[in-house]
Each structure stands twice: as C-alpha cells, then as structure tokens.
Amino acid sequence: MKSVSAKALLDWVDDLIRKRRVMGAQARDDRFTWGPLARAADLRLDYDVTLLPPKVFLQPPREKLLEFSRAGGYTSCVEAEPFVLLGVHPYDLAAIRQMDEVFSQDHADARYLKRREAATIVAVDVQAVSANTFAGHMGASHVETGYDILLTRIGDGYVAELATKKGEAIAGALASAADADAAAQEARREVWAQNAQRLKKHELKAAPADWPGLLRKGYEHSVWEEKAKLCFSCGSCTLTCPTCYCFDAREDVGWSLARGTRVRIWDSCMLADFAKVAGGHNFRKNKADRYRHRYYRKGQYIPEKIGGQIACVGCGRCITACVARIANPVEVFNRLAEAR
Ligand code: SF4
Numbered sequence: 001m002k003s004v005s006a007k008a009l010l011d012w013v014d015d016l017i018r019k020r021r022v023m024g025a026q027a028r029d030d031r032f033t034w035g036p037l038a039r040a041a042d043l044r045l046d047y048d049v050t051l052l053p054p055k056v057f058l059q060p061p062r063e064k065l066l067e068f069s070r071a072g073g074y075t076s077c078v079e080a081e082p083f084v085l086l087g088v089h090p091y092d093l094a095a096i097r098q099m100d101e102v103f104s105q106d107h108a109d110a111r112y113l114k115r116r117e118a119a120t121i122v123a124v125d126v127q128a129v130s131a132n133t134f135a136g137h138m139g140a141s142h143v144e145t146g147y148d149i150l151l152t153r154i155g156d157g158y159v160a161e162l163a164t165k166k167g168e169a170i171a172g173a174l175a176s177a178a179d180a181d182a183a184a185q186e187a188r189r190e191v192w193a194q195n196a197q198r199l200k201k202h203e204l205k206a207a208p209a210d211w212p213g214l215l216r217k218g219y220e221h222s223v224w225e226e227k228a229k230l231c232f233s234c235g236s237c238t239l240t241c242p243t244c245y246c247f248d249a250r251e252d253v254g255w256s257l258a259r260g261t262r263v264r265i266w267d268s269c270m271l272a273d274f275a276k277v278a279g280g281h282n283f284r285k286n287k288a289d290r291y292r293h294r295y296y297r298k299g300q301y302i303p304e305k306i307g308g309q310i311a312c313v314g315c316g317r318c319i320t321a322c323v324a325r326i327a328n329p330v331e332v333f334n335r336l337a338e339a340r
C-alpha cells in the first residue's frame with residue numbers, strides 16, 4: 001500500500017491519460033457525470049454520486065451486435081478496447097461485481113465479459129455523501145476486493161492499494177511512492193467505519209437479508225397499488241440503477257433494404273410495453289404489477305441467481321431520479337416490514 005500527495009496523484013493521472021483511455025467523473029453544472037478524461041484537472045474524486053453509474057461503459061445504452069446484408073451472412077461486432085475506469089465508488093463496484101456474476105451465467109454474455117476484461121478499475125472511497133444514499137445499510141459503503149487499485153483520501157493525500165496485476169500495470173509512479181505506514185492504514189479503516197455510518201441518509205428498518213422473506217409475504221400488500229397510482233412509467237428508476245441490466249434487441253434495416261444492423265438497447269421493466277409479446281398480450285399491463293415487479297427483481301429474483309446478494313447497493317439514484325417520489329426502496333421495504 002502506498003501514500004501519495006494529492007499533487008502526485010494528479011501527476012499520475014495526467015501520465016495515465018497520455019498512455020490509456022481513461023474515464024472519470026467530472027462536474028457538469030452542479031452534478032457529476034462519467035466521461036472520457038482529457039486532463040487530470042477535470043477529474044472529481046470528491047464527487048457525491050454520478051447521474052448514471054459506470055455501467056454505461058460495460059453495458060452501453062446502445063450497442064451494435066451485428067451487421068447483416070440481403071446477400072446473406074452477418075458480421076458480429078464486439079468493441080472492447082482497453083480502458084481505465086478512474087474513481088468508481090464502492091457501491092458502484094459492488095454493483096459491477098453483481099453484474100459480473102449475472103453476465104457470466106447461463107448464456108454467458110461475451111460482449112459484457114470482453115469489455116469487463118478490457119476495463120481496469122480504480123476505485124475511490126466516498127468523500128462527499130450524496131443526499132439519498134443508503135449504501136451503509138446495504139453493505140456497500142466500502143469494498144475490500146473487486147478493484148485493481150483503491151484510493152482513499154487521508155488528510156492532504158491518498159492511500160493507494162495496488163491490488164491486482166492489472167492495477168500494477170497502470171501504477172506508474174504510484175508503484176515507487178512511499179509505503180503507507182501503520183497510521184495511514186489505520187486511517188483508511190477509520191474512513192471505512194465512518195462511511196458505513198455516513199452513507200445512511202434514509203433509515204432502513206428491514207435488514208437486506210430479510211427482503212426476500214418480506215416479499216414472499218407481501219405480494220398482496222397495499223403499498224404496490226398506493227405508490228403505483230403516482231407512477232409515470234418513465235423508467236428513470238431502472239435506467240439510473242447500477243444493478244438493472246435488462247435490454248431489448250432490435251433490427252435497424254436501411255432504406256435500400258440491402259443491409260442492416262442488430263442493436264441492443266437498455267430496456268426497463270417499468271415501461272408499459274416491456275412485457276408485451278406477439279399477439280399484443282401484455283403480462284404486466286397494470287402499473288402496480290410493473291411497480292411491484294421492480295422490487296421483486298431487487299429483493300428476490302436476482303438474489304436467487306447470485307447467491308442471495310440483494311440487487312440494490314443503496315446508491316440512491318432511483319430516489320433522486322423519480323419525479324413522483326415513489327421509487328425509494330427504503331420506504332417500500334419499511335412498509336413491508338411494518339406488516340410483519
Ligand atoms: S434500486 Fe435504487 S438505490 Fe438500489 S441500486 Fe438501484 S438505483 Fe441504487
């Protein structure tokens with residue numbers, strides 16, 4: 001583990017940008033977004049939360065799967081240039097680790113896995129707490145594995161843990177920095193302990209481990225109808241979520257009808273047509289059914305696929321994104337818990 005000054009860290013970032021494709025969190029007005037980094041000075045390691053999670057680089061909102069032509073045959077398209085994700089918060093890293101499991105199972109998703117292999121992840125512990133996070137309740141306020149490098153702000157500088165060979169490959173000057181002493185390592189543990197408390201902006205009364213049981217009993221609970229009455233079916237809660245991964249595949253055929261592409265785009269179980277099938281049948285025609293389904297995905301269906309992990313890391317993005325103010329998982333699970 002290394003200790004570096006803030007200035008030395010920025011010099012390292014500038015050097016990295018000269019050698020690699022680097023994505024980082026940057027300020028846009030009073031919010032933060034992920035994007036290609038042109039210079040270290042634009043990087044904001046002190047961001048609270050980004051509008052969209054870094055999943056946009058691992059599962060892009062729109063992706064070309066293949067090109068085909070009337071003459072016959074097709075060419076598969078896979079884009080997986082190496083890149084660095086610089087400054088991933090622990091809750092987003094926890095989500096990426098869940099997606100790694102989801103996309104490795106059953107019909108393993110070659111495109112996701114190639115991009116994941118192409119990614120080097122530099123995580124950073126949270127410095128500024130966002131208004132709606134509850135990652136501290138979800139066990140995602142800090143992580144101890146899954147990153148290639150982990151940065152933690154300690155006083156005027158950072159502690160940098162080079163955790164993997166991939167991390168060492170981009171470490172450059174960090175590798176020759178001074179070793180972090182016992183006090184710096186203790187200070188990092190203190191940051192983790194503090195963040196476990198600080199990242200609790202909503203009070204969760206139902207432990208995540210209880211969510212599957214609450215859902216098993218709560219299928220007919222009034223909360224689904226009550227909240228769904230206000231829902232616009234806009235999909236913002238799922239599109240901003242780091243653990244939502246549903247997509248649709250479509251064919252775009254050119255005007256000449258001679259050639260076309262198959263693309264996949266993000267989809268959302270909150271959209272009215274998500275469960276519509278041939279013949280016009282819709283298995284979740286009612287808003288309340290769709291609203292309830294989202295919570296069953298988070299607390300039961302995905303956990304059944306990935307060893308019981310709850311598919312919510314408490315980033316709070318859905319709470320912020322929902323104009324109807326009904327997408328807060330804490331409120332819903334607290335209501336289910338009241339009925340115990
Ligand atoms: S459900 Fe909401 S709080 Fe949980 S991970 Fe998704 S966006 Fe974040």
Ligand code: SF4
Binds near residue numbers: 234236321326327
């Ligand atoms: S963001 Fe809110 S209004 Fe939009 S689909 Fe989700 S719950 Fe409904």
